[in-house]
Amino acid sequence: MWLFKTFKFYYLSKYFIVKKTLIFYLLCLFLAGNSMFGQIRVAVYNTETSEVKKGLSPEVNQLNQQNLRGVADQIVTFYSNDDRFIVIDKAKDYLVKSEQERQKSESFIDGYVVEQGQQEGADYIIYTKFLRKEKSLYMRVYNVKSGDIECQATEEVDMIMGIVKNTREKVTKLLNQINNECFALSFQVMRSLDKKQGSKTKNILIAAGKNQNMKEGYELEVFKTVIEKVGDKELKRTEVIAEGKIEDVEDANFSNLKISKGGDLVANAFKKGEELFCRMK
Numbered sequence: 001m002w003l004f005k006t007f008k009f010y011y012l013s014k015y016f017i018v019k020k021t022l023i024f025y026l027l028c029l030f031l032a033g034n035s036m037f038g039q040i041r042v043a044v045y046n047t048e049t050s051e052v053k054k055g056l057s058p059e060v061n062q063l064n065q066q067n068l069r070g071v072a073d074q075i076v077t078f079y080s081n082d083d084r085f086i087v088i089d090k091a092k093d094y095l096v097k098s099e100q101e102r103q104k105s106e107s108f109i110d111g112y113v114v115e116q117g118q119q120e121g122a123d124y125i126i127y128t129k130f131l132r133k134e135k136s137l138y139m140r141v142y143n144v145k146s147g148d149i150e151c152q153a154t155e156e157v158d159m160i161m162g163i164v165k166n167t168r169e170k171v172t173k174l175l176n177q178i179n180n181e182c183f184a185l186s187f188q189v190m191r192s193l194d195k196k197q198g199s200k201t202k203n204i205l206i207a208a209g210k211n212q213n214m215k216e217g218y219e220l221e222v223f224k225t226v227i228e229k230v231g232d233k234e235l236k237r238t239e240v241i242a243e244g245k246i247e248d249v250e251d252a253n254f255s256n257l258k259i260s261k262g263g264d265l266v267a268n269a270f271k272k273g274e275e276l277f278c279r280m281k
Contacts, residue, residue, distance in 0.1 A: 206278055
């Protein structure tokens with residue numbers, strides 16, 4: 001009888017070990033799948049410049065066309081450097097199509113040819129347009145699945161003698177607005193970097209680095225999620241408690257944010273064990 005119980009215990013133990021191992025591997029696959037497929041796919045098209053040609057000399061028109069041509073490239077670079085996105089550069093789509101057609105020619109029959117299949121689809125389309133009368137650059141994000149406008153933003157551009165200037169700074173501001181409003185992108189606050197913990201926190205480590213397109217001098221706001229009870233419902237809202245600037249981009253995934261305002265509130269939140277996040281201002 002004792003021998004039977006021993007064998008029974010042994011096989012039951014093996015069963016539960018195998019079961020736990022299987023569950024662990026399935027969980028790992030699930031998390032890996034989320035990491036792989038959780039990225040946002042954005043398609044970027046050339047800036048519409050139809051209003052450039054109205055009422056200006058050909059020389060000025062040409063300069064404006066050149067200045068605005070770099071907008072799509074800047075958007076592509078911005079999102080390509082962020083590992084949360086997959087970018088489909090429709091502005092340079094002709095290059096891919098040209099190479100695909102070239103590889104179909106006879107000269108490639110015995111050479112290296114890339115397999116040509118279905119093209120990548122996008123979740124969102126980023127559309128930009130120059131508005132001459134308003135002297136502004138307009139950015140709009142379309143949801144491909146629903147066809148709805150997800151969000152939009154406008155920034156005035158600097159113009160000297162009818163020539164568009166400083167588009168890079170304006171496009172960066174537009175992209176930060178779009179990220180906050182459309183994609184609700186935020187970065188987790190990890191911990192305080194202060195050697196001595198006082199009543200005010202001066203520096204914090206955030207989970208955003210080169211892979212998230214973070215750069216020194218970028219301004220961010222720190223916030224926490226608050227639950228508000230409205231009738232029978234519980235609604236989430238974000239409460240901004242501090243502001244700061246990126247002082248140092250440490251590596252691919254982490255940066256040092258120097259707090260300029262609200263350090264006491266951040267210190268208090270750390271003491272309470274509250275979860276904090278930050279986002280571009």
